[in-house]
Amino acid sequence: MNPIRLAKNWLSYRRTISELGGLSNQALNDIGLTRYDIRHVAARSFR
Template identity: 35%
Template sequence: MNIRQKLAQFAQYQQTVRELNSLDTRSLNDLGINRYDIKNLARNMAR
């Protein structure tokens, strides 16, 4: 994997974390997401 791909993955990770953190707890619960799981979820989505 080259540096461009790594940077694109990191950008996607950051965007996912930002978007999920912007949701309120009720919205996250509706999606079945715990606030503590956001970083792990974002990491998995960026792969």
């Protein structure tokens, strides 16, 4: 994987964590997630 692609994927990972982390527990529940799930979901964007 080239460094530019790696950097873009890392930014996407961090952005996903930030956006999901900013949601309330109720909003996360509405979309079927828990706080524990956030890193797992974000990791999918890092691949």
